[in-house]
Amino acid sequence: MRANGERARAVFRGSRCSPASGQAEVWLPALIGLAVLAAVAAWMAVATHGKRSAEPHGRVEITYWARHTGHEYEADRAMAEEYNRSQDKVRVRPLPIGDNLEKIITGIVTGTPPDVMTLSNNALTELAWQGAFQPLDKLAAERGIREQDYFPFCWRAGVINGHLYALPVTSDSYLLLYNKDAFREVGLDPERPPRTLGELDAYADRLTKRSPDGEIERMGLVPWIMWDHSMMYGWMFGGEWYDEKTRRVTPTDPAILRSLEWQRTYARKYDINKIMSFQQGFGSYFSAMSPFYAGKVAMIVEGEWQVTFTKKYAPKLDWGATPMPPPPGGRIASSGGLVMFAIPVGSPHPEAAADYIAWYHTRVRHGTTPLSDFNYAIHNIPARRAAAAEKRFMGDPKFRPFVELLLNDQVHNDPLIPDLMLYSDEIDTSREQIIRFQKTPLEAMREVEDKTQRELHRALTYLRNPVR
Amino acid sequence: MTALTRRDLRNGLLFASPFIIGLAAFTIYPVVASIYLSFCRYTILHPPQWCGVENYRLLFTEDPLFWRSLYNTLYYTGLSLPLGLALSLALATLLNMKLRGMAVYRTLYFLPTIVPTVAVAILWLWVLNPEYGVLKAGLAVLHIPGPGWLADPKWSKPGLVVMSLWGLGGTMVIFLAGLAGIPQQFYEAAAIDGANRWAQFRHVTLPMLTPTIFFNLVIGLIGSFQYFTQVYIMTNGGPTHSTLFYALYLYQNAFRYLRMGYASAMAWMLFLLILGATLFIHRTSARWVYYEGGQAQ
Numbered sequence: 001m002r003a004n005g006e007r008a009r010a011v012f013r014g015s016r017c018s019p020a021s022g023q024a025e026v027w028l029p030a031l032i033g034l035a036v037l038a039a040v041a042a043w044m045a046v047a048t049h050g051k052r053s054a055e056p057h058g059r060v061e062i063t064y065w066a067r068h069t070g071h072e073y074e075a076d077r078a079m080a081e082e083y084n085r086s087q088d089k090v091r092v093r094p095l096p097i098g099d100n101l102e103k104i105i106t107g108i109v110t111g112t113p114p115d116v117m118t119l120s121n122n123a124l125t126e127l128a129w130q131g132a133f134q135p136l137d138k139l140a141a142e143r144g145i146r147e148q149d150y151f152p153f154c155w156r157a158g159v160i161n162g163h164l165y166a167l168p169v170t171s172d173s174y175l176l177l178y179n180k181d182a183f184r185e186v187g188l189d190p191e192r193p194p195r196t197l198g199e200l201d202a203y204a205d206r207l208t209k210r211s212p213d214g215e216i217e218r219m220g221l222v223p224w225i226m227w228d229h230s231m232m233y234g235w236m237f238g239g240e241w242y243d244e245k246t247r248r249v250t251p252t253d254p255a256i257l258r259s260l261e262w263q264r265t266y267a268r269k270y271d272i273n274k275i276m277s278f279q280q281g282f283g284s285y286f287s288a289m290s291p292f293y294a295g296k297v298a299m300i301v302e303g304e305w306q307v308t309f310t311k312k313y314a315p316k317l318d319w320g321a322t323p324m325p326p327p328p329g330g331r332i333a334s335s336g337g338l339v340m341f342a343i344p345v346g347s348p349h350p351e352a353a354a355d356y357i358a359w360y361h362t363r364v365r366h367g368t369t370p371l372s373d374f375n376y377a378i379h380n381i382p383a384r385r386a387a388a389a390e391k392r393f394m395g396d397p398k399f400r401p402f403v404e405l406l407l408n409d410q411v412h413n414d415p416l417i418p419d420l421m422l423y424s425d426e427i428d429t430s431r432e433q434i435i436r437f438q439k440t441p442l443e444a445m446r447e448v449e450d451k452t453q454r455e456l457h458r459a460l461t462y463l464r465n466p467v468r
Numbered sequence: 469m470t471a472l473t474r475r476d477l478r479n480g481l482l483f484a485s486p487f488i489i490g491l492a493a494f495t496i497y498p499v500v501a502s503i504y505l506s507f508c509r510y511t512i513l514h515p516p517q518w519c520g521v522e523n524y525r526l527l528f529t530e531d532p533l534f535w536r537s538l539y540n541t542l543y544y545t546g547l548s549l550p551l552g553l554a555l556s557l558a559l560a561t562l563l564n565m566k567l568r569g570m571a572v573y574r575t576l577y578f579l580p581t582i583v584p585t586v587a588v589a590i591l592w593l594w595v596l597n598p599e600y601g602v603l604k605a606g607l608a609v610l611h612i613p614g615p616g617w618l619a620d621p622k623w624s625k626p627g628l629v630v631m632s633l634w635g636l637g638g639t640m641v642i643f644l645a646g647l648a649g650i651p652q653q654f655y656e657a658a659a660i661d662g663a664n665r666w667a668q669f670r671h672v673t674l675p676m677l678t679p680t681i682f683f684n685l686v687i688g689l690i691g692s693f694q695y696f697t698q699v700y701i702m703t704n705g706g707p708t709h710s711t712l713f714y715a716l717y718l719y720q721n722a723f724r725y726l727r728m729g730y731a732s733a734m735a736w737m738l739f740l741l742i743l744g745a746t747l748f749i750h751r752t753s754a755r756w757v758y759y760e761g762g763q764a765q
């Protein structure tokens with residue numbers, strides 16, 4: 001035992017053994033540790049840089065971070081594969097990253113961004129202000145990509161602070177969907193949806209059903225189901241959320257306050273607590289138990305993807321769609337989301353990336369563009385007019401009214417400000433406080449205005465003074 | 469320093485070098501950098517810009533959500549920590565009885581702790597569902613109308629506290645170890661003196677367990693100040709900021725609003741808060757923590 005201990009100590013001290021072997025034994029573990037670190041670092045370097053610069057068979061390989069995941073990503077990947085087959089200069093390597101701000105920022109800051117990416121419009125707005133993307137004005141113009149080919153709403157979303165930073169691929173718009181069977185049940189004409197806001201409220205009341213003990217069985221309409229639509233209602237009442245000229249957010253616009261007051265009438269009429277616990281009983285959005293499919297709400301504000309969703313989850317549902325009826329002095333309005341192409345700063349192959357975007361948007365094969373095919377696969381509205389005009393979109397009577405909102409330029413852009421996320425979160429929470437009667441619309445919106453304006457001012461000052 | 473000790477030191481450092489390099493690069497550097505960044509405006513993509521104490525001034529004077537998130541965190545800590553300690557102690561005492569098949573019971577009570585936090589969070593979304601939740605069904609048997617839990621700003625935090633009790637297993641195991649360390653002769657002596665079960669618990673078990681309670685208290689305190697995952701998944705701070713916990717608000721500032729400087733300032737305030745609370749408990753511990761064989765410190 002003792003001898004063993006001695007030897008162990010000798011090994012660790014190193015000094016008691018012969019000089020040469022002792023040194024080796026001491027350095028070995030440390031060297032192994034450092035070698036492992038170095039190997040990890042080298043592997044990471046190869047994994048991030050090696051692949052992209054490697055050009056198998058003389059082809060440039062470009063990395064594409066896709067906004068879409070799941071089956072939507074598969075449709076997007078099919079486009080990339082078609083592109084790879086169609087030519088032999090560039091190979092696009094897509095990855096389903098999603099709207100992951102942390103990943104995108106880390107990629108750009110560490111100098112390992114993708115060559116090209118898609119992302120949603122609100123993430124784009126926020127990041128474009130921070131200088132995350134290359135301006136596309138020249139790259140797009142050189143490739144024949146022109147503003148007039150897109151819906152105005154879609155094109156505007158890519159123009160941040162005077163420069164074009166993104167090209168729109170897919171778009172959404174919102175209509176009032178209504179359950180025709182429920183209409184029939186309460187004696188309403190299923191072919192005559194409400195035309196004024198007053199009518200809408202009356203219909204909602206008539207469609208609401210309670211059990212004998214006062215519990216809600218069906219709601220005619222709850223303005224904030226499934227999401228907060230406060231921005232859309234603000235526009236619908238004729239309000240504006242942002243003034244580009246003075247660079248001020250304007251949530252206290254009287255029209256906006258009226259729209260919030262209108263939302264609150266529902267909280268008052270049907271008892272907010274009852275609505276809230278009723279809402280908790282809703283099944284998953286992506287299932288037959290989703291409230292509109294299950295007949296729990298008779299009218300709902302929803303997007304164009306429902307044309308396909310209803311076929312899948314509620315094939316027997318008989319529904320119609322109509323623009324949200326505005327109040328007197330208001331206007332037909334919708335909000336909308338987008339997914340857009342952008343080229344990050346530090347992209348190793350911006351020209352090849354722009355080529356891919358141009359191909360995606362403009363190359364006509366078998367009578368249509370990849371952009372159109374992708375939209376059709378995921379049931380969104382193509383951002384390009386020509387694609388949306390195709391029979392498979394405009395020819396579908398259920399899909400057509402969603403596209404018409406874009407055609408008539410009735411879809412409004414979220415304010416294109418650096419603090420868009422903060423602003424929309426603040427609006428969402430304030431709406432909750434308003435419908436729970438914790439604050440009046442004016443109180444809540446004053447707070448939103450103060451906070452957002454302060455942050456906006458700060459952000460604009462900060463972004464004006466680059467130290468780099 | 470002799471040549472020998474110098475060589476020992478060098479060799480020791482060499483052996484520890486992979487760890488030291490990792491610690492310096494991935495922990496010490498970011499921590500130190502965050503001190504500097506807390507005095508800057510910084511969005512990660514744009515270079516940091518010195519702004520003095522502005523972030524701290526904003527925190528204390530202009531941001532009601534900072535106070536709200538602090539209040540929520542203290543509320544949750546104040547409710548879940550004592551409750552959790554008491555219940556896990558009670559559970560450990562029960563599971564310390566000499567009964568057949570005790571190992572099975574212990575395993576059963578520890579099992580929920582093994583489930584990953586994210587899975588637990590998703591599961592509890594349904595347990596707490598005010599319409600179809602199993603908790604509502606259970607309360608209905610007792611003719612108690614269930615509250616809205618996570619749908620109701622008044623009940624969302626209590627709902628999370630109830631959920632936290634699901635993960636008692638870890639604390640319970642530490643208590644069990646503490647209980648096993650209490651010498652049997654103390655109980656025998658107490659029994660001879662005529663102490664009943666409660667008196668034994670009150671005057672033998674509890675004092676002997678104070679070091680364990682102290683440990684669990686400090687660890688639990690730090691854990692609940694950093695409460696994040698569950699609310700990030702289940703509520704994202706809602707309804708109406710009622711579950712906006714400190715760590716969640718910090719995260720939102722950093723990665724949603726890109727206010728990394730502000731988030732750094734928040735992180736340092738949290739650090740000071742946890743440090744203060746821990747020191748406070750440590751100071752008072754001399755009065756109520758009993759170490760067998762004298763003071764441990």
